[in-house]
Amino acid sequence: MKNILDAMLNDMAKADELFKPTQFWINASKLILDELQTDEDFNNFRNLPISREMFVPSYEFYYYKKHKTLFQRILSLPVKKNLLRIFEKSLTGADQAKNDYRLFLATSTDKYPNLTSIGESNIGNPVEYYSFDEQRYSQGFLNYLRGLNFLKRHADCKNIKRVIELGGGFGTLGEITQKAFKNTFYLNVDIPPVAAVSSYYLSQLLGKENVFTYDQSKHLETIDVSELEQKYKCAVICPWQLPQLQGHFDLFVNFISFQEMEPHIVKNYISIFEKLLNKTSHVLLRNSRFGKKIAKNKQDVGVIDQVTLDFIIKQFKNCTLVDRDYKVFGFYSKKSASEVAILKKNSF
Template identity: 25%
Template sequence: MTKIIQLDDDLDLLDSMIQDQKKADELYRPTNYWETYMSSFLPELRKKGLRDFRRRKFSVMGTFGATDINLLSIVNLPQILQTAQKTKLIWRFVPNVVSILEKILKPIRKLYEKQINSEIVVNAYYPYAKENFLKKGWDISKFSMTLIGNPDEAISVDGKYWSRHHLDVATIFIDAMIRSDFKDGDFFCEIGPGCGRNVEFFATAFPHSTMILFDIAPQLYVSNQYLKKRFQDRFIPYEEGIKLKVSDKSKWKGKIILLPTWHIEKWSTVPIDYFWNSASFQEMEIPVVSNYLSLVKKMKPNWIYINALPNGNYWGEWHAGQGGTKAPIKEEIYTMNLKDQYELKEKYYTKYMLRTNDHNSHIFKRKSKAD
């Protein structure tokens, strides 16, 4: 088995990110959705660090795609409820319903454990992704997952490792690439990279491209430490990135640059080729999304990809201290903000394993006469 590599902890860097974030304009700080999660996220990072972060069950790490968990390890309602309580989300469960659910789920869980496991699921979906990668002339094995962070799920397929989540991201990536255009040497930009999975695929496919990523802390801290291990000299970490001059292209061309969200204004004068957002805008407030898209338009990408729930990741009527967005982020917001310069080339269901077609992928193309 490939050697497992652990991430380095740097709590001083984490604290520095948090302090810098507090000074930023409200449009670039965590909105209510993620501000609520931080109450559990920061204590977890300070207590447990980043060791084995990809096998943590019922952790906030899973909410932004940082974990790779085996199916059989998550069929446990009491643990789910315990985690919900820690993250102040217990209000979403009615106690009487919970006890009934546990009685119903017990026999179902036993059957589930006998008949379904991650290996079966991954092997069932892998041929679909492999076929689509071949349409672009790419060998899917080059995009397999690393064992950095000691993932709980690492299934060997064709001699390489895959998890359900890594295969989901692979499918999202290749489905978009088939429908749009990006070539080696082009400039890629992403808001909300999470752990950095999307850029792993882009960086592997396009080794000479420049990639700039913007995110909020603490996610910023996790992706910084992960991408530093993953891409080494090609990666410009947070502490160096915030000192970069946009004009000094020789220092950042062809690199992967990670920056806090409030630096996007500084970089909005740089033309890019492809903008990407996957399941991140849906967790923000409407004015924040509109502001980001106005800056993206200034960067004049030829292509814009947005993956999101049609009505956002909305939990229902909002109450203070209970998380969620204050209003649903409906997909019409993207079209409304982009329609002056972009046309919606295609909208299709985002393919996820073991999930209904609840997300839509939107691919926008810049109008030929756009300013």
């Protein structure tokens, strides 16, 4: 997989600026690349410190994750076990994970697809996951499941046969679509190094023969979705390949990554993806209500200008907002709020 990553990085250097990472991911990518030096690093990406911080969502308290040895010493102190157990659940995020799982179950319906019967793989050697009802779940997996529950309330998901996602992380939505949906093709569009990681994850999950990867697409003048779905279950391409992409999709998804881009980049992507939607398509979003933190300097992992969910929704000129929520299907606290929204393509 390291050879695919190297090819992506070489081609990205020659790509249009509109398809390259900006402030946030320029600096985040440098840190991640330091960890992904060999194929063995891909095998363990879900327990690499920077990867866990940047694109492998975690329930663990930030300082607990960073100074775990110190906290484990504290938890071994000779004090009341009940108090330590409560403290430990708060640090590890076990209570939050259980609450998210209960919310997922409470918002589930009998409508297709059945999401309650699937769980997450252990590919990438994860150090954090939670088991409920004999299934494995991570924070990212539960985030997507709750988002899809929200979608099920407003759309007939039986009509979803092609899904395209921008910034799909290590491939969680691809895993869900292949486990819960029937005959649904999934395409992830992402920048390296994360695009290479999702290629690895989905190939390990589904078999290399079922995933169309960058080494197969980099020289193509046209990437025809109707041809791909006949041979593959999933595909991973890079943003600068979007002009070569031909075909229409039933669902466009963006979870978190728009908020990590600059406004002009978001505008460009949305103008492209709207053209890839058919007349009955839906859009599923989850992004910050307030925007990511502003970078303190050129080396900081942050944004120059904040992108909020309101801004994102306004860029969809040919779609109508159906519903939005952050209290049940998203996340909110005193300091932040991540909101889920559903849009529908205008049929006229």
